[in-house]
Amino acid sequence: MTRTVSVAAIQTSYGPDMAANIAKTEAFVREAAGNGAQVILPSELFQGEYFCVSQEERWFATAFPWREHPAVLAMQKLAKELNVVIPTSIYEKEGPHYFNSLVMIDAGGELLGVYRKSHIPDGPGYQEKYYFRPGDTGFKVWNTKYAKVGVGICWDQWYPEAARAMALQGAEILLYPTAIGSEPHDAELDTAAPWQRIMQGHAVANVMPVIASNRIGTESLISPQNGVGQTFYGHSFIANHRGDKVAEFGAKEEGVLVAEFDLDFLNTHRAAWGFFRDRRPELYTALASPRPA
Numbered sequence: 652m653t654r655t656v657s658v659a660a661i662q663t664s665y666g667p668d669m670a671a672n673i674a675k676t677e678a679f680v681r682e683a684a685g686n687g688a689q690v691i692l693p694s695e696l697f698q699g700e701y702f703c704v705s706q707e708e709r710w711f712a713t714a715f716p717w718r719e720h721p722a723v724l725a726m727q728k729l730a731k732e733l734n735v736v737i738p739t740s741i742y743e744k745e746g747p748h749y750f751n752s753l754v755m756i757d758a759g760g761e762l763l764g765v766y767r768k769s770h771i772p773d774g775p776g777y778q779e780k781y782y783f784r785p786g787d788t789g790f791k792v793w794n795t796k797y798a799k800v801g802v803g804i805c806w807d808q809w810y811p812e813a814a815r816a817m818a819l820q821g822a823e824i825l826l827y828p829t830a831i832g833s834e835p836h837d838a839e840l841d842t843a844a845p846w847q848r849i850m851q852g853h854a855v856a857n858v859m860p861v862i863a864s865n866r867i868g869t870e871s872l873i874s875p876q877n878g879v880g881q882t883f884y885g886h887s888f889i890a891n892h893r894g895d896k897v898a899e900f901g902a903k904e905e906g907v908l909v910a911e912f913d914l915d916f917l918n919t920h921r922a923a924w925g926f927f928r929d930r931r932p933e934l935y936t937a938l939a940s941p942r943p944a
Contacts, residue, residue, distance in 0.1 A: 653913060653915050653916075654798075654913070654914040654915050655911055655912065655913050655914060656689055656690060656797045656798040656823075656824065656911070656912055656914055657687045657688045657689045657690070657797075657909060657910070657911040657912075658688060658689070658690045658691075658692070658824060658826075658860065658862050658889060658909070658910055658911075658912070659683035659686070659688035659690070659691045659692065659862075659907050659908060659909045660692050660862050660863065660864040660887045660888070660889055660898075660907065660908045661676065661679045661680070661683065661691065661692060661693045661694060661697075661864050661887075661906075661907055662694070662864060662865060662866070662867060662885050662887040662900045662904060662905060662906060662907075662908070663675060663676075663679060663694075663866065663867065663905045663906075664866060664867050664868030664870075664883075664905065665697055665698075665699060665700060665866055665868075665870075666699075666700060666870075666871075667699060667700055667871065668699075669698045669699055669713075669721060669722075670721075672697055672698050672699060673697075673698060673721060673722050673725045676693050676697050676722075676726075677725060677726075677729055679693070679906070679907055680693070680726070680729055680733070680735070680737060681729075681733065682906070682907050683735075683907040683909060684733040684735050686907065686909045687909065687911070688735065688907070688909050689735055689736060689758070689796075689797040690735070690736040690738075690795065690797055690798060690800060690824070690826075690862075691735050691736065691737055691907075692738055692826050692828055692862050692864045693737070693738075693739065693740065693828060693864060694740070694828050694829055694830060694864040694865055694866045694887075695740045695751075695804055695805050695828040695829050695830040695864075695866075696740055696741070696742060696751070696830055697722070697740060697828075697866070698713075698720075698721070698722045698741065698742070699713065700870040700871060700872050701830045701866070701870060701872070701881060701883070702782075702872060703776075703777055703778050703779045703781070703782055704776050704777075704778070704835070704870075704872050704873070704874040704875075704880075704881050705778065705872070705873070705874065705875050706778055706781040710742075710782060711744075711749060711782070713742055714742040714743060714744035714749050715741070715742070715743070715744055716743070716744055716745065717741060717743045717745075717752055717754050717765045718754075718762065720739075720741045720742075720743070720754070722739055722741055723739055723741060723754050723756070723762070726739045726756050727756050727760045727762065728760065730756045730757065730758060730759065730760045731759055731760030734758045734759060734796075735758050736755070736756065736757055736758050736795045736796065736797060736800070737756045738753055738754075738755055738756070738800070738802050738826055738828065739753065739754045739755075739756055740752070740753045740804060740828045741753070741754060742782075743765065743767070748784050749782060749783055749784060750767040750768065750783055750784055750786060750787075751767070751768040751771070751779065751782075751783040751786075751804055751805075752765050752766065752767045752768065752786075752804075753765065753766045753768075753802050753804055753828065755791075755793045755795070755800070755802070757793070757795050757796055758795065758796040758797065759796065763793045763795070764791065764793065765788065766786070766788050766790075766791045766802055766804070767784075767785075767786030767787060767788045768783065768785075768786050768803075768804040768805070768806070768807060769785060769786045769789075769790065769803075769807055769813065770785075770806040770807050770809070770810060770813070771783050771784075771785050771786075771806065772805075772806045774836075775834065775835045775836040775874070775876040776833065776834060776835040776836075776874050776876060776881055777806075779806075789816075790803070790813055790816040790817050790820070791817075791820075792817050792820040792821055792822045798823045798824050798914060799821050799822055799823045799824075800822065800823070800824055800826060801814075801817030801818070801820065801822030801824070801825050801826070802817075802825075802826045802827070802828070803817070803825070803826075803827050804827070804828055804829075805827070805828065805829045805830060805831060807827070808827040808829065808846075808849060808850055808853075808863065809849055811849075811852065811853060811856065812938065814853035814856070814857055815856070815857065818857040818859065818927075819927075822857075822859065823859055823914050823917065823918070824859055824860045824861070824862065824912070825850075825853060825854070825857070825859060825860070825861045825862070826861075826862050826863075826864075827850060827861065827862070827863040827864070828863075828864050829846075829863055829864060829865040829866075829887075830865065830866055830883060831846060831865055831883065831884065832865075832866075832881055832882050832883035832884045833881055833882040833883075833884070835874040835876035835877040835879075835881070836876050836877075838877070841884070842884075843884045843885075843886045843902070846863075846886070847863070847886060847888055847896070850863055850890065851890050851894035851895075851896070852894065854890045854891065854892060854893070854894040855892075855893060855894040856926065857921075857926070858892045858917065858920060858921035858924050858926065859892055859917060859921065860889065860890060860891055860892060860910070860912050860917075861889070861890045861894075862888075862889050862890075863887055863888055863889075864887045865883060865884070865885050865886060865887045866883045866885070867883050867884070867885040867902065867903055867904075867905065868882070868883060869881070869882040869883075870882075870883070884902050885900050885901060885902045885903065885904065886899065886900060886901065886902060887899070887900045887908060888900070888908070889908050889909075889910045891910075891912070892912075892917055892920065892921070897910045898910050
């Protein structure tokens, strides 16, 4: 019997009310499941507005241990009810440490574990190093009910090494929950196209689908760089193993994207391309070597 998987990306806006944001996400998960989706991806930190536009200590109080986070508890219940996989992005508190994390919730509601964002940005409008430690889990791949799933969080998506690391662990699809938009220091800078292209490249190089979910809308939290709220540019998409976009939103649409893939075909096609057969890891030592003096 052919193995197939139906995936979905959620694109919407979020406000300051955590309960309302979780309920909004639940509604889109239900819509995606109603359209046949089995692995459903909300965007990064969907429980609230993106607070990393500035450095304010009040936001530390919104982090929870990953097994106790309100979003995890809600999505766990929903995953069990709908029999779907829901990778859930959260602000995690672990003892005195804080992480930008993702909990993989399998169909049936089992918590498969946590991934902690590896690459932490620090620039105008994205001051994440104030809030998050660099992740200590390494890149992870989960054998969910429907597919072997690898996940990177936002800034992770710009690193081909991360995508390849997950592919080498057996990932069959790559998921990237995201919160990205305007650049407060440069009103003319629009990164939406290169943001898509880098992940389309991961799809080609690893011969596997890529799903990216971003938020939309202008939020109320003010960036100190330009005195206005951050505007998130959406453009969530699903790409096939060739990097072709098979489903895509623009900057303002709200809803779910759904696509189906034949995993057996992709596994055979990946082998036929020879990218993994012809790798020369012994020549790639510069990737892990110390910087030259």
